[in-house]
Amino acid sequence: MTPETNNLLEGCTGVLVLADGTVYQGIGCGAAGEVLGEVCFNTAMTGYQEILTDPSYMEQIIAFTFPHIGNVGVNADDVEQLGPETENAPKRAAKGAIFRDAPTPPANWRSTLSFNDWLTARGIVAISGIDTRALTRRIRENGMPHGIVAHDPAGHFDIPALVQKAAAWKGLDGLDLAVDATVAQQAGFTTDLWQWPQGYTEGKRFTQGTKHEFKVVVIDYGVKQNILRALVNIGADIRIVPAKTSAEEILALTPDGVLLSNGPGDPAATGEYAVPVIRKIVDAGVPVFGICLGHQMLGLALGATTIKMAQGHHGANHPVKDETTGKVEIVSMNHGFAIDQATLPAGVVETHVSLFDGSNCGIAMTGKPVFSVQHHPEASPGPVDSLYLFERFAQNMRAYKKVPA
Numbered sequence: 572m573t574p575e576t577n578n579l580l581e582g583c584t585g586v587l588v589l590a591d592g593t594v595y596q597g598i599g600c601g602a603a604g605e606v607l608g609e610v611c612f613n614t615a616m617t618g619y620q621e622i623l624t625d626p627s628y629m630e631q632i633i634a635f636t637f638p639h640i641g642n643v644g645v646n647a648d649d650v651e652q653l654g655p656e657t658e659n660a661p662k663r664a665a666k667g668a669i670f671r672d673a674p675t676p677p678a679n680w681r682s683t684l685s686f687n688d689w690l691t692a693r694g695i696v697a698i699s700g701i702d703t704r705a706l707t708r709r710i711r712e713n714g715m716p717h718g719i720v721a722h723d724p725a726g727h728f729d730i731p732a733l734v735q736k737a738a739a740w741k742g743l744d745g746l747d748l749a750v751d752a753t754v755a756q757q758a759g760f761t762t763d764l765w766q767w768p769q770g771y772t773e774g775k776r777f778t779q780g781t782k783h784e785f786k787v788v789v790i791d792y793g794v795k796q797n798i799l800r801a802l803v804n805i806g807a808d809i810r811i812v813p814a815k816t817s818a819e820e821i822l823a824l825t826p827d828g829v830l831l832s833n834g835p836g837d838p839a840a841t842g843e844y845a846v847p848v849i850r851k852i853v854d855a856g857v858p859v860f861g862i863c864l865g866h867q868m869l870g871l872a873l874g875a876t877t878i879k880m881a882q883g884h885h886g887a888n889h890p891v892k893d894e895t896t897g898k899v900e901i902v903s904m905n906h907g908f909a910i911d912q913a914t915l916p917a918g919v920v921e922t923h924v925s926l927f928d929g930s931n932c933g934i935a936m937t938g939k940p941v942f943s944v945q946h947h948p949e950a951s952p953g954p955v956d957s958l959y960l961f962e963r964f965a966q967n968m969r970a971y972k973k974v975p976a
């Protein structure tokens with residue numbers, strides 16, 4: 572079909588088509604093609620490269636509410652997903668992007684490539700010229716729709732077929748994606764948090780040869796690199812294991828702590844194989860720290876249930892209250908599911924809540940070194956108010972190591 576037969580505007584090279592038949596017209600950018608996914612909005616003003624490479628966004632299309640995206644360009648350092656930039660890597664992250672303005676040319680000393688060229692190279696189909704305020708209001712009112720972003724420089728779109736495809740998609744409910752996001756085999760990791768002026772360096776314990784304070788097993792459901800860097804920073808020797816590793820194999824590595832990572836998809840679907848493993852690790856008394864998907868699955872393992880949220884939380888400016896200290900932290904968020912706090916069993920307390928909507932943002936077992944949070948204490952992008960949680964994990968591991976076996 573041509574734009575004329577679809578009644579599209581002259582010069583329309585990109586469309587966002589929602590499952591209910593709504594069509595937004597714009598200018599295609601990034602890769603040409605079409606992508607289908609859940610459309611969410613992200614309110615972060617910086618960090619678009621970290622956001623678009625976060626594996627937790629698999630099968631999602633991100634509408635950026637901040638209008639000027641692209642102004643710091645991109646570089647090889649700010650990729651959050653683990654592993655080499657292989658052909659498959661882009662499939663393990665956000666599929667598409669929606670912008671108000673066309674990607675801005677880069678003006679930053681760290682930039683090695685323009686954002687638009689990077690989008691194209693990664694196969695991210697994107698669209699600009701969209702009224703992202705109207706789209707965001709719509710998502711706030713009606714929840715995250717299923718949609719397609721299509722980009723064709725020639726402006727040919729078969730709108731009825733796109734609507735049909737978007738409407739036929741079953742969505743993220745019941746979808747296990749961690750199985751696709753996880754590492755294929757065990758791996759190590761030795762890079763420390765970013766520091767001025769040297770940037771990313773090897774953790775000091777690796778360069779100075781001093782002994783690590785902790786051995787941490789990371790169960791990888793689609794881990795972000797900055798979680799691993801924050802663990803290196805507290806002195807952890809890290810072993811990353813695939814999502815389906817058995818509890819026996821994990822415990823045989825004699826960890827001082829186990830980190831349950833973030834990741835894409837529905838926690839209930841992932842929990843089918845992850846929950847029994849987490850349960851055994853908890854029962855063995857090993858300190859556990861869960862983040863985002865890992866938090867949701869710890870909740871499931873302890874007997875709570877998870878729910879799908881209407882609009883979810885995606886941004887870098889969310890206020891969360893730590894109920895154990897009374898302090899409010901401004902955090903990075905990316906989730907569309909949450910623990911239903913009404914289902915928390917006895918012996919599990921709510922430690923953090925969202926000050927936006929009161930939803931659950933943290934849990935802990937009473938009397939056990941087991942806790943988790945819904946937000947992203949590793950930031951990247953976003954504020955680092957919650958880095959203290961890695962220190963809390965370190966304290967739990969220190970206490971655990973002192974207990975005679």
Ligand SMILES: NC(=O)CC[C@H](N)C(=O)O
Nearest residue numbers: 627833834863864907908
């Ligand atoms: N960042 C994450 O780990 C996301 C967890 C889960 N996939 C959700 O959308 O809620």
